[in-house]
Amino acid sequence: MxxxxxxxxxxxxxxxxxxxxxxxxxxxxxxxxxxxxxxxxxxxxxxxxxxxxxxxxxxxxxxxxRSKEDILFECWALGQEQVDGFIAAIDGSQQNGLGKLRALVHSYAETMATDFGASLVRFDPRDLSPSNAKTVRAAKRGIDQTFRRYIAEGIADGSIKPCDPKMAAFAIAGSLNWIGHWYQRGGPLTADAIADDFAERLTEGLATARSNKPRPNKPATKTKKSVVRATTHRKTK
Amino acid sequence: MxxxxxxxxxxxxxxxxxxxxxxxxxxxxxxxxxxxxxxxxxxxxxxxxxxxxxxxxxxxxxxxxRSKEDILFECWALGQEQVDGFIAAIDGSQQNGLGKLRALVHSYAETMATDFGASLVRFDPRDLSPSNAKTVRAAKRGIDQTFRRYIAEGIADGSIKPCDPKMAAFAIAGSLNWIGHWYQRGGPLTADAIADDFAERLTEGLATARSNKPRPNKPATKTKKSVVRATTHRKTK
DNA sequence: GGCTTATATTACTCACGGGTAAGAAAAAGT
DNA sequence: ACTTTTTCTTACCCGTGAGTAATATAAGCC
Known part of the structure; x- marks a missing residue:
C-alpha cells in the first residue's frame, strides 16, 4: 500500500x-x-x-x-574508526614529517566531508555518558597529538621549519574541523577538491624552503572496511 | 540572612x-x-x-x-556587536589588504576568547526562531564576505599573492572559529598571545614576497576592549 | 498615608519525547 | 505442525523544563 x-x-x-x-x-x-x-x-x-x-x-x-545516547556514541565511534584507520596507515608510511602532515590533512579533510566524519566535531560530548565522554576526550587528544607529532617530526627531519607544534596544530585542526560545519554535499565544492586545496594550503606555511613539494599522492587509506562494529547489545536473557 | x-x-x-x-x-x-x-x-x-x-x-x-530563545539571541547579538565594531574600524582604516586581514584576524581571535564572542560559533542557529535565524545567517555571511573582501583587496593592491579568496577565507575563518571551541580562560595561553600568533600565522602564507612584515602593532581596535566583560570579575577561584 | 506601577514569588499547566510493558507477528528451530 | 526465539507494534508512563496565572512585595509618586 x-x-x-x-x-x-x-x-x-x-x-x-x-x-x-x-x-x-x-x-x-x-x-x-x-x-x-x-x-x-x-x-x-x-x-x-x-x-x-x-x-x-x-x-x-x-x-x-540501549538508548538514544548509545546511538549517538556509535555514530561517533564509526567516524573515529575512519580516523584511526588512516592515521595508522600514515604512521606506517615512509615519509618525512611534512609528507605525513600533508597526508593527514588530506585524509582528515575528506573525512570531515562525510556524515560520520562530521559527527566527530558536530556532536557534543556533553550529550554522552561520563564513560563515553571520556572515551571521546581521549580520542580527541589522540588526534591532536598526532598533528603535533608529525609537525615535531618534520622539524626534526628538516622538512618543516621550526615553530610551535602546539599552535600550528591548533590552527590546522581548526581549519579542518570547521569543514564539518560548512561542507554540504552537492555544493559547488567537492570533498576531493577541498582536501587537495587544504593539504597544500595548510602546510605550505610550514614547509622549509629546501623541502620540495611533491603532489601529495593519496595514502593507502582507501580501506572502506565494513562499517559496522560487532553487535554487542543484546538483551540478556 | x-x-x-x-x-x-x-x-x-x-x-x-x-x-x-x-x-x-x-x-x-x-x-x-x-x-x-x-x-x-x-x-x-x-x-x-x-x-x-x-x-x-x-x-x-x-x-x-520574552523567552529562553530570546535570551539566546540577545547573547549572540552582543557578540555580533563586537564584531561589527571592529570590522567598521578596520574598514575605516588606511591599510592595504594584507594589513586589514591581519587586523581582522587579530581582533576576531580576541573576540573568540570571550564568552559572547564564543557564542557566535558555539550557539546553534537552529535553536532560534526563523526570523532570528535569518538575522544570524545574514551576519555570518557578512563576516565571511569581509574576509574575502580583504583578501581580494590585498590581491588587487599586491600585498597578497593571487589565490582563491573563498578557500583562503574558509581556512582562516575555520582556524579562528575553532578558538571558540577550545580556548579556556585560565589556560596556559592568553587571548592576546593567541591573537598575535594567529594574526601572523594565518596570513604569512598569503603575503607576497615584497610585502614586508612589520611587527603587527596592535590595531586601533584596542580602544573598545570588550565592553561587556569589563565588569566580569576575574576567574572565580 | 494611600494609589499606581514595577518587580518578584509561589504554584501551577502542559507539550514533548525518551523509555517501558505487554503482547502480536514473523522467523527459526525441531 | 508445533514450539521457541527474535523482532516489531500498540499503548502507556513519567520526568523535565519552558512558560503562565495569581498574587505578594517593594518602589515611585502624589
Whole structure:
C-alpha cells in the first residue's frame, strides 16, 4: 500500500522483506540517525523520526541500541574508526614529517566531508555518558597529538621549519574541523577538491624552503572496511 | 540572612539592594546565561539555573526577556556587536589588504576568547526562531564576505599573492572559529598571545614576497576592549 | 498615608519525547 | 505442525523544563 521508492535505503521494506542481517539493520539505523542528528541537531532530532524514516516505530530501535545516547556514541565511534584507520596507515608510511602532515590533512579533510566524519566535531560530548565522554576526550587528544607529532617530526627531519607544534596544530585542526560545519554535499565544492586545496594550503606555511613539494599522492587509506562494529547489545536473557 | 560573597556579580543582593537600573539587570542575565549556555550547552542549561545563579527565580527572568530563545539571541547579538565594531574600524582604516586581514584576524581571535564572542560559533542557529535565524545567517555571511573582501583587496593592491579568496577565507575563518571551541580562560595561553600568533600565522602564507612584515602593532581596535566583560570579575577561584 | 506601577514569588499547566510493558507477528528451530 | 526465539507494534508512563496565572512585595509618586 505504500509503494516505497526503489532507492529507499531502509532494509525494512514496509511489507515483507524483513530478513536482512541484524548488523545491516544496525548500520541502517546509524546512517539514518547520523543524518538526522546532523540535520536537526541531536536534541531536536527525535527517535520517533529516526524510526519513521526507517519505516518502523520507535521501540523497535531498542532491539539494537540501549538508548538514544548509545546511538549517538556509535555514530561517533564509526567516524573515529575512519580516523584511526588512516592515521595508522600514515604512521606506517615512509615519509618525512611534512609528507605525513600533508597526508593527514588530506585524509582528515575528506573525512570531515562525510556524515560520520562530521559527527566527530558536530556532536557534543556533553550529550554522552561520563564513560563515553571520556572515551571521546581521549580520542580527541589522540588526534591532536598526532598533528603535533608529525609537525615535531618534520622539524626534526628538516622538512618543516621550526615553530610551535602546539599552535600550528591548533590552527590546522581548526581549519579542518570547521569543514564539518560548512561542507554540504552537492555544493559547488567537492570533498576531493577541498582536501587537495587544504593539504597544500595548510602546510605550505610550514614547509622549509629546501623541502620540495611533491603532489601529495593519496595514502593507502582507501580501506572502506565494513562499517559496522560487532553487535554487542543484546538483551540478556 | 544569606551572606552572599561580596564579589557576587548579581545586582540582586538577596536582601534589599534591588534598585539598580533595569538594563544592568538585563545585562547581568545575559552574562550569566551566556556562561551557562557555553558551560552546559543551550539545551541542558535551564532557566531555573540561570535564575538561581542570580538569586532570583525563573519567572522573574520573564520581566526582561520574552523567552529562553530570546535570551539566546540577545547573547549572540552582543557578540555580533563586537564584531561589527571592529570590522567598521578596520574598514575605516588606511591599510592595504594584507594589513586589514591581519587586523581582522587579530581582533576576531580576541573576540573568540570571550564568552559572547564564543557564542557566535558555539550557539546553534537552529535553536532560534526563523526570523532570528535569518538575522544570524545574514551576519555570518557578512563576516565571511569581509574576509574575502580583504583578501581580494590585498590581491588587487599586491600585498597578497593571487589565490582563491573563498578557500583562503574558509581556512582562516575555520582556524579562528575553532578558538571558540577550545580556548579556556585560565589556560596556559592568553587571548592576546593567541591573537598575535594567529594574526601572523594565518596570513604569512598569503603575503607576497615584497610585502614586508612589520611587527603587527596592535590595531586601533584596542580602544573598545570588550565592553561587556569589563565588569566580569576575574576567574572565580 | 494611600494609589499606581514595577518587580518578584509561589504554584501551577502542559507539550514533548525518551523509555517501558505487554503482547502480536514473523522467523527459526525441531 | 508445533514450539521457541527474535523482532516489531500498540499503548502507556513519567520526568523535565519552558512558560503562565495569581498574587505578594517593594518602589515611585502624589
Amino acid at each position: 505504500d509503494g516505497r521508492p526503489a532507492n529507499d535505503p531502509s532494509p525494512w521494506m514496509t511489507f515483507e522483506n524483513r530478513r536482512r542481517a541484524r548488523d545491516e539493520k544496525r548500520e541502517a539505523v546509524l546512517r539514518t540517525a547520523v543524518q538526522l542528528f546532523l540535520e536537526q541537531g541531536y536534541h531536536r532530532a527525535t527517535l520517533n523520526e529516526v524510526a519513521e524514516r526507517l519505516n518502523i516505530t520507535k521501540p523497535a530501535l531498542y532491539n539494537y541500541f | 544569606d551572606g552572599r560573597p561580596a564579589n557576587d556579580p548579581s545586582p540582586w543582593m538577596t536582601f534589599e539592594n534591588r534598585r539598580r537600573a533595569r538594563d544592568e539587570k538585563r545585562e547581568a542575565v545575559l552574562r550569566t546565561a551566556v556562561q551557562l549556555f557555553l558551560e552546559q550547552g543551550y539545551h541542558r542549561a535551564t532557566l531555573n539555573e540561570v535564575a538561581e545563579r542570580l538569586n532570583i527565580t525563573k519567572p522573574a527572568l520573564y520581566n526582561y526577556f
